[in-house]
Amino acid sequence: xxxxxxxxxxxxxxxxxxxxxxxxxxxxxxxxxxxxxxxxxxxxxxxxxxxxxxxxxxxxxxxxxxxxxxxxxxxxxxxxxxxxxxxxxxxxxxxxxxxxxxxxxxxxxxxxxxxxxxxxxxxxxxxxxxxxxxxxxxxxxxxxxxxxxxxxxxxxxxxxxxxxxxxxxxxxxxxxxxxxxxxxxxxxxxxxxxxxxxxxxxxxxxxxxxxxxxxxxxxxxxxxxxxxxxxxxxxxxxxxxxxxxxxxxxxxxxxxxxxxxxxxxxxxxxxxxxxxxxxxxxxxxxxxxxxxxxxxxxxxxxxxxxxxxxxxxxxxxxxxxxxxxxxxxxxxxxxxxxxxxxxxxxxxxxxxxxxxxxxxxxxxxxxxxxxxxxxxxxxxxxxxxxxxxxxxxxxxxxxxxxxxxxxxxxxxxxxxxxxxxxxxxxxxxxxxxxxxxxxxxxxxxxxxxxxxxxxxxxxxxxxxxxxxxxxxxxxxxxxxxxxxxxxxxxxxxxxxxxxxxxxxxxxxxxxxxxxxxxxxxxxxxx
Amino acid sequence: xxxxxxxxxxxxxxxxxxxxxxxxxxxxxxxxxxxxxxxxxxxxxxxxxxxxxxxxxxxxxxxxxxxxxxxxxxxxxxxxxxxxxxxxxxxxxxxxxxxxxxxxxxxxxxxxxxxxxxxxxxxxxxxxxxxxxxxxxxxxxxxxxxxxxxxxxxxxxxxxxxxxxxxxxxxxxxxxxxxxxxxxxxxxxxxxxxxxxxxxxxxxxxxxxxxxxxxxxxxxxxxxxxxxxxxxxxxxxxxxxxxxxxxxxxxxxxxxxxxxxxxxxxxxxxxxxxxxxxxxxxxxxxxxxxxxxxxxxxxxxxxxxxxxxxxxxxxxxxxxxxxxxxxxxxxxxxxxxxxxxxxxxxxxxxxxxxxxxxxxxxxxxxxxxxxxxxxxxxxxxxxxxxxxxxxxxxxxxxxxxxxxxxxxxxxxxxxxxxxxxxxxxxxx
Numbered sequence: 001x002x003x004x005x006x007x008x009x010x011x012x013x014x015x016x017x018x019x020x021x022x023x024x025x026x027x028x029x030x031x032x033x034x035x036x037x038x039x040x041x042x043x044x045x046x047x048x049x050x051x052x053x054x055x056x057x058x059x060x061x062x063x064x065x066x067x068x069x070x071x072x073x074x075x076x077x078x079x080x081x082x083x084x085x086x087x088x089x090x091x092x093x094x095x096x097x098x099x100x101x102x103x104x105x106x107x108x109x110x111x112x113x114x115x116x117x118x119x120x121x122x123x124x125x126x127x128x129x130x131x132x133x134x135x136x137x138x139x140x141x142x143x144x145x146x147x148x149x150x151x152x153x154x155x156x157x158x159x160x161x162x163x164x165x166x167x168x169x170x171x172x173x174x175x176x177x178x179x180x181x182x183x184x185x186x187x188x189x190x191x192x193x194x195x196x197x198x199x200x201x202x203x204x205x206x207x208x209x210x211x212x213x214x215x216x217x218x219x220x221x222x223x224x225x226x227x228x229x230x231x232x233x234x235x236x237x238x239x240x241x242x243x244x245x246x247x248x249x250x251x252x253x254x255x256x257x258x259x260x261x262x263x264x265x266x267x268x269x270x271x272x273x274x275x276x277x278x279x280x281x282x283x284x285x286x287x288x289x290x291x292x293x294x295x296x297x298x299x300x301x302x303x304x305x306x307x308x309x310x311x312x313x314x315x316x317x318x319x320x321x322x323x324x325x326x327x328x329x330x331x332x333x334x335x336x337x338x339x340x341x342x343x344x345x346x347x348x349x350x351x352x353x354x355x356x357x358x359x360x361x362x363x364x365x366x367x368x369x370x371x372x373x374x375x376x377x378x379x380x381x382x383x384x385x386x387x388x389x390x391x392x393x394x395x396x397x398x399x400x401x402x403x404x405x406x407x408x409x410x411x412x413x414x415x416x417x418x419x420x421x422x423x424x425x426x427x428x429x430x431x432x433x434x435x436x437x438x439x440x441x442x443x444x445x446x447x448x449x450x451x452x453x454x455x456x457x458x459x460x461x462x463x464x465x466x467x468x469x470x471x472x473x474x475x476x477x478x479x480x481x482x483x484x485x486x487x488x489x490x491x492x493x494x495x496x497x498x499x500x501x502x503x504x505x506x507x508x509x510x511x512x513x514x515x516x517x518x519x520x521x522x523x524x525x526x
Numbered sequence: 527x528x529x530x531x532x533x534x535x536x537x538x539x540x541x542x543x544x545x546x547x548x549x550x551x552x553x554x555x556x557x558x559x560x561x562x563x564x565x566x567x568x569x570x571x572x573x574x575x576x577x578x579x580x581x582x583x584x585x586x587x588x589x590x591x592x593x594x595x596x597x598x599x600x601x602x603x604x605x606x607x608x609x610x611x612x613x614x615x616x617x618x619x620x621x622x623x624x625x626x627x628x629x630x631x632x633x634x635x636x637x638x639x640x641x642x643x644x645x646x647x648x649x650x651x652x653x654x655x656x657x658x659x660x661x662x663x664x665x666x667x668x669x670x671x672x673x674x675x676x677x678x679x680x681x682x683x684x685x686x687x688x689x690x691x692x693x694x695x696x697x698x699x700x701x702x703x704x705x706x707x708x709x710x711x712x713x714x715x716x717x718x719x720x721x722x723x724x725x726x727x728x729x730x731x732x733x734x735x736x737x738x739x740x741x742x743x744x745x746x747x748x749x750x751x752x753x754x755x756x757x758x759x760x761x762x763x764x765x766x767x768x769x770x771x772x773x774x775x776x777x778x779x780x781x782x783x784x785x786x787x788x789x790x791x792x793x794x795x796x797x798x799x800x801x802x803x804x805x806x807x808x809x810x811x812x813x814x815x816x817x818x819x820x821x822x823x824x825x826x827x828x829x830x831x832x833x834x835x836x837x838x839x840x841x842x843x844x845x846x847x848x849x850x851x852x853x854x855x856x857x858x859x860x861x862x863x864x865x866x867x868x869x870x871x872x873x874x875x876x877x878x879x880x881x882x883x884x885x886x887x888x889x890x891x892x893x894x895x896x897x898x899x900x901x902x903x904x905x906x907x908x909x910x911x912x913x914x915x916x917x918x919x920x921x922x923x924x925x926x927x928x929x930x931x932x933x934x935x936x937x938x939x940x941x942x943x944x945x946x947x948x949x950x951x952x953x954x
Contacts, residue, residue: 024582025589027656030725032799422726517799519725521658 026415026523033419035517038495040388040508043397047251049388049510055464056507057388061250065270066243068357068378073112073236073276076123076227081106083198084219091211093135093202101198101218105185114191114235115183116368122177123227129159129170130219135206136161137218139170142197145182153179159200176227183234184368191234191368196222229374231323236278236360236370243284243355248382253291253347259395259496261345264505266386268333268340274311275326275376276359278366282309282329282380284355289348298346302338304331310361316371324373344386351382388508392429392497400438400490414482417522419475423454424468425514428506430456432496433473437481437488444492446484449475454514456500464509477522558911559944561618567611567936569920571896574605574650577923577931584609584933594654596928601647604669606867608642608895628687632700635680640838642867642895643672643712657721657728667717667732671866675838676708676746677753677780685759694763704753706780707746709835710738726798733792734826737833740785753780755837769846769857777839777864786833791826838865854878861894869893873919875903883907889919896931898922911942 040049040057048060083102108115129139136158143153155174162168185193200218211217270287274280287300312327319325335341359378360370425431431454437445452473457465477485499506570580576597582589613636620630645653648665657665683700717732739750755778761771844859855877862870871893879885885905892898903917918924920932 024586025594025654027654028658029656030658030661030721031728032726032797034800034802035798036802420724422724517726519799521725524656 025526027526028521028523030519030521033518033520035515038514038516040510040512044388051510052387055509055511057510059384059386059388061382061384063248063250063382064379065248065351065353065382066355066357066380068241068276068359070276070372070374070376070378073239073359074229074232074372074374076108076110076115076118076224076229078223078225078227079108080221080223081196082219082221085200085217087211087213087215087217089213091213092208093133093211094208095202095204095206098199098201099217101200101220103197103199104195105190105193106196106222108183108192108194110192112237112239113232113370113372114237114368115232116188116191116234117180117182117184118229118232119180120176120178121228121230121374123175124225125153125174125176126221126223126225127170127172127174128221128223130221131159131168131170131200131217132162132166132215133159133168133202133211133217134161134164134209135202137206138201138203139218139220140197140199140201141222143181144195144197145184146176146179146194148179158203176224178230231371231373233277233369233371235364235366235368236276236372238358238360238363240356240358240361243353243357243380248351248353250349250351250384253349256293256347256395256397260393261347261395262391262393262503262505263335263341263344264387264389265335266340266344266384267335268338269383269385270331270333271381271383272309272311272329272331273326273377273379273381274328274359275314275322275324275373276378277316277324277369277371278313278360279362280311280313280327280378281358281361282311282355283307284309284331284353286352286354288352288354289343289346290350290352291346291348292350296346297352298339298343298348300333300338300340300343302331302333313366313370314376322373322375324371324376326376353380355380389505390508391499391503391505393499393502395497396494397497398492398494400442400492402490404489414522414524416479416482417477417520419449419473419477420519420521421452421473421475422517422519423471423473423514425454425471426457426465426468426512427497427508427514428457428459428465428500429497430454430500431514432498434492434494434496435475436492436494437484438490438492439487440489442490445488446481448477448481448485449473456498457512459506463507465512468513468515558942559620559622561616561940561942563616563618563938563940564614565616565936565938566613567934568609569611569895569934570607570609570932571894571899571920571923571934572605572607572931573895573897574600574602575607575931576600576929577920577927577933580923580931580933581927589654591655598647598650600929601650604644604646605650606642606644606869606895608865608867609639610641610895611639613637625684628689630685630687632683632685633681634683634702637676637678638838639674639676640865641672641674642865643670644867645670645672649714652719657719658725661721661725662723664718664720664729667714667719670712670714670717670734672710672712673835673866674708674710675780675835678705678707678747679703679753679755681755681757683757683759692764694765696759696761698757698759700757700759700775702753702755702757702776702778704755704778704780704837705747705749706739706751706753706782707748708739708744708750709780709782709786709833710736711833711835712736728797729795730797731794735788735790736826737786737788739782739787739833741787743785750786751780751782751832753837754778755839767848767851769848771842771844773840773842775840775842776837778837780835780837782833782835784832785830788829788831788833789826790829793826836864838863840864852879852882863894867895877903885915887917891919896920899932899934901934911945913940913942914938915940 044059050058050060052058085099085101127141131137138156139159140156146153159170160168181194183192183194184190186195198220272282284305286305289298309329311329314327315325317325333340433449433452435449436447439445454471455469457469459465574597579589579593579597614634616632616634618632646666646669649667649670651660652665679702681700681702683698685696685698688695714734720729743750755776757775759773763769840861840863842859842861844857846855846857849856857875860870860872871891873889873891875887875889877885877887883906887903889901899920901917901919901921903915905913905915907913916937918935920934922930923932
């Protein structure tokens with residue numbers, strides 16, 4: 001038998017087992033890749049910039065420095081009260097017999113306030129009855145000084161009979177929202193006390209039966225669950241809280257890496273607010289600006305530091321949306337009465353405040369008429385305003401943009417290229433651009449752009465720039481730069497601001513902007 | 527997606543030709559009762575892209591600008607390009623009984639890769655040079671049309687011979703089944719791209735549709751669909767010198783399954799770059815979201831569903847004249863394959879048999895995926911019923927690869943069994 005020739009079979013087999021084409025050539029692509037407009041709002045991010053009538057801007061930033069936790073005062077903790085009726089001797093119970101289970105005060109354990117009155121905005125009262133009576137019973141609960149729309153809390157219900165030797169259980173939840181509760185006792189001279197009356201009786205159609213001495217006939221559990229006061233009146237105890245450090249972050253200074261800034265003026269108002277119906281006292285020991293990037297700190301100097309700031313109690317008269325009128329004290333810190341300028345030009349991205357806030361520092365002077373609303377606050381607010389009139393001296397704003405270069409190497413076989421950035425600048429600053437690629441540990445891989453300049457806008461005689469100045473920046477991306485980009489995990493984007501003319505304070509106007517358009521010319525392998 | 531044979535195999539095929547794959551030894555036809563053939567063919571051609579560039583493209587070698595420039599000189603407004611790779615095992619039998627008098631049957635089993643398309647000169651510029659050299663110009667990209675098919679097939683055919691006083695006629699028909707393996711289709715009926723002089727913006731006005739089989743099932747032989755086709759063949763041979771045939775083969779449809787993907791877009795837009803709201807607020811998610819947004823805007827509408835494509839049916843008509851019996855044959859044929867980039871092709875062949883064991887054929891033609899083509903086929907008869915042949919139709923692509931197109935080749939071996947009297951000999 002003749003053998004089949006190898007060659008045609010090999011052709012056939014190899015044709016079947018074909019491989020993918022991998023063509024190979026380069027193309028030069030030219031395309032815009034990104035454009036952005038940098039406005040004053042972008043630089044001073046998360047900050048309100050107020051446009052003045054002349055078009056210039058004022059930086060306006062508000063933040064809460066400290067807040068006294070109202071919950072620590074105005075809180076009725078969840079609590080359960082258990083009462084029972086035990087047969088003192090052998091009893092013969094006939095239909096209509098009444099048993100006094102409880103008729104006394106509930107005592108509330110409230111360490112920071114002696115309550116005389118509270119209006120609840122939420123909560124539940126849970127009533128649980130466990131009966132060993134072998135006949136049905138009638139249970140009656142009364143809280144004479146807890147009322148809603150003038151109607152006291154009073155309810156009566158039937159409890160089923162227990163099996164011989166067993167128990168019968170009865171549970172019911174009551175919504176106690178908007179109940180007004182008087183905790184001052186029967187004679188209005190107590191605190192945190194509330195009378196509760198519980199009676200049990202046998203219905204008229206029940207059968208008589210005998211109960212041995214010592215047997216628990218009825219047991220009741222009264223639970224207050226998540227009782228939330230809307231308003232409370234009474235005696236607020238003296239309490240002092242330290243104002244914690246590092247409480248304020250200034251996000252608009254986060255970007256600033258280095259350089260200096262000369263500002264025309266700045267104003268810092270620290271408003272101490274007392275919304276509690278009790279006197280208060282605040283003391284600021286120190287206010288320190290911390291630049292966490294440089295590690296520099298500048299302590300604020302002001303005469304009020306270390307001295308008491310006394311605040312009167314809030315008044316029970318509506319103010320705006322609030323049912324009370326808070327008491328305020330404004331501590332004004334300006335460049336005239338403090339070292340606010342060096343404080344601000346340290347670019348603190350965090351302000352550390354040490355102090356103390358005390359409520360009712362002089363004790364009970366109101367005869368139990370202190371009050372507090374659930375939406376009241378004792379707080380310290382910061383309000384910083386500064387005209388955007390300054391001179392920047394090599395002020396560097398820097399941000400690291402996360403970037404996954406490995407995806408670029410998979411999908412975009414760019415070998416080399418260049419980046420042309422077309423800039424239209426109205427800011428009276430010369431801008432210097434720097435781009436750096438970094439790895440996952442923040443190590444710098446390369447610096448494709450370093451020191452390219454965007455010309456400053458030219459101010460007219462009135463100090464305002466009306467026309468943008470055009471510049472073109474060329475960034476050559478070598479094959480090494482492309483390799484760095486492909487292994488990069490981030491790109492550091494830095495812009496250095498330098499006022500022109502140097503040292504001259506310049507107003508920043510609302511229509512200032514720098515428009516950047518990046519056009520890439522790349523050689524890509526196909 | 528395009529496919530080729532292993533790189534090392536390509537040079538072998540460059541010397542061969544696809545023309546006449548199924549009829550290597552015309553003077554010897556019908557003299558055996560049974561035939562088994564194994565053949566392979568490769569052809570890539572264009573009316574504009576030079577052979578050197580096709581060769582480098584297929585081999586994955588770097589195509590430099592000089593090479594691109596040489597092809598660019600030959601570009602016209604609309605250009606064509608194609609590639610056809612086929613491997614086939616066939617069995618043909620004329621039984622003495624069972625099918626009836628003068629009936630025979632044949633079975634084919636094979637694999638085919640077929641790519642073809644047409645494109646504008648500007649599309650070539652954009653694809654091979656990029657848009658940067660043409661900043662400030664508008665590139666016309668419309669009328670771009672391309673398709674790639676990969677399928678395996680099996681066909682069964684029957685032929686009935688009619689022997690008359692003057693003419694020996696045959697009529698055949700066949701049915702084929704295809705395993706639809708892979709496809710890719712691109713159609714750009716309208717498209718212009720303007721790049722601003724400095725690249726500050728791009729103006730794109732385009733309508734396109736791209737479709738392909740399930741990308742996750744791109745393996746050979748994977749059944750991404752199926753095809754059905756039919757074939758008809760008629761031939762007449764007189765008892766003197768003339769032979770004529772007409773074939774319509776492989777006409778049918780191919781259906782790729784509902785996991786096939788398509789993207790379509792009809793838009794006119796100006797791209798100014800990604801708008802970054804705040805360069806100091808950019809994060810990784812923003813960049814990724816932007817890229818996703820770009821893909822959405824430029825990538826068109828994505829759809830998934832079955833795709834119905836015509837099979838690459840071929841019509842072929844030929845005439846053969848026996849100038850000197852068993853010595854010299856002249857033939858002419860016209861063929862057309864219904865596929866993008868393919869135009870009717872005419873071929874003239876001259877076959878000489880200087881020795882009973884050797885045949886030499888020269889071919890000259892125009893059309894198909896390319897333009898003018900010249901080629902050579904060689905046939906060898908070695909041993910009883912054994913034939914080996916190889917050839918190329920595109921010899922110009924080898925001798926002048928920088929100025930002409932066309933790379934092709936075929937090879938095959940045939941074993942025939944059961945010799946009987948040749949019809950022409952019978953006449954004598």
